[in-house]
Amino acid sequence: MKKQMTLLTVILLLGTTFHAEVMAIGWPFKRASKTTLQEVPMDKQTGQGHTTTTIVLHDGTVAPDIPTSVTFGGQTIDLRRYDLRERFDRELMAMMYMHSSSLILLKRANRYFPVIEPILKANGVPEDLKYLACIESHLDPKAISSAKAAGMWQFMPETARQYGLEVNDQVDERYHVVKATEAACRYLNYAFSLYGNWASAAASYNTGYARVTRELDRQKAGNALDLWLVEETQRYVFRMLACKTFMEHPRHYQFYLKREQLYAPLALKDTVVTGPVANWVDLATALGISYYDLKAHNTWIRSDSLSNKEGKAYAISYPDSASKYYNPLTIPVHQPAWIGEKE
Incomplete structure (x- = not known):
């Protein structure tokens, strides 16, 4: 049976178009969507006329506003300095446009932040360090990397044993949220005792004490944020800063959740x-x-x-x-x- 069809032409970010039945929700764009209807000639195959609906979601990809400074573990980081600003900007844009990953991180945080935060506080570690777990595993207790780092805090086997976790064929406490968080606190407190700031302690979590200590000495710097390191480590702390900024105010970046969409403890x-x-x-x-x-x-x-x-x-x-x-x-x-x- 022949029907008159409505085709929705969705104009995507890259200018590509396709035809499908869709619902435009406007995310993550600042401007409201605009819909136009246009009658087009009769379809040659069906002999029927049809209507093309064009939904223009936006007229440009939105870049996030960058604050002049951010705080991390009691330290104020001045983002007016061009290199710090641009490194932060890159990671905040990544958080803003990693659509499903950023959404599921917010959902999981509702379940796991109430578990992590009291442990950090009891061990004298600033609450901001919870964002380390966010960037390490997206708060997935089952996460495992190609390098065999495992659990929410992504411990390697030997490092886990060094900080008191049992790791063998039958028991692997890297996957135990409470015990792994306590082990991360032991690591971070020791790192802070070496460097005197939490940004450098966090950088060492990614690349190890030895490298951060060696490079601070060699480059005559006092903070890991000022070091020239491999790209992964150079980005690491800024990923945490961006994650904190995003998760504190997700609606600023056009992420909207309802109570029932959060994961309950x-x-x-x-x-x-x-x-x-x-x-x-x-x-x-x-x-x-x-x-x-x-x-x-x-x-x-x-x-x-x-x-x-x-x-x-x-x-x-x-x-x-x-x-x-x-x-x-x-x-x-x-x-x-x-x-x-x-x-």
């Missing part, structure tokens, strides 16, 4: 295992939960069983049955600036 129960576990599936069944729930909340478990010859105590976390179901009316909002209607 989960109410977890704990049970302690002090002996061997022949089969984790059987333990999950005994706890009245699925094996999925056991693994999802204890990703540090890396095998089907646990020998535990030393009789160590391992806390097994699993969700309260009621907290497994979303209730948009009860989802706590960790940072009010994360939600709000589009202006």
Whole structure:
């Protein structure tokens, strides 16, 4: 059956067009979308006339405004200096236009910032260092890199062991959010004792103490922000600065979320295992939960069983049955600036 068709021509950022049924939401553009209707000649194949709707989303890609300064770990960084400004600008634009990655980071932060922040505070580490976990793993406790760095804080195996984490074929505490955060605090506090500023401590998290110490001495500098380093490390601290700026005010960059779109913190129960576990599936069944729930909340478990010859105590976390179901009316909002209607 032949129907009169409405074709929507969407003009994209690069000037390419395609025809599809779409809904324009305006993100991430400052200007409202404009719609025009135009009658075109009869289609030769169908013998029917049709209407072309052209939606112009914007007339140019929007660049973010750059503040004159940012603070990080109690230090004020003057972004009027051209090189600092341009390095910050690059990373803020990346945050603004990494669409899905930046959105999911905000959603996860609502679940994990309430876990991370008290640990940083208890260990004397500024709250700003939580953004290190954001750029390392996008707050994904299961993250693993091609270099085999793992967990939310992306520890390499030897570094993890050096800072008190158990890493073997059966247990890998790099995937344990609380224990890995505590280990990151130990690393960062030691780095701060070496350099006296958190920017240099953060840079060392990326490239190691030895390189930062050597280059500070060789280049006669007092802060890692002033060092000439490999590009990844030169960008590293500015990625954190941009992440902080973006996440504190996402609506400034045209990111809009509703309460029900945030990931809710989960109410977890704990049970302690002090002996061997022949089969984790059987333990999950005994706890009245699925094996999925056991693994999802204890990703540090890396095998089907646990020998535990030393009789160590391992806390097994699993969700309260009621907290497994979303209730948009009860989802706590960790940072009010994360939600709000589009202006």
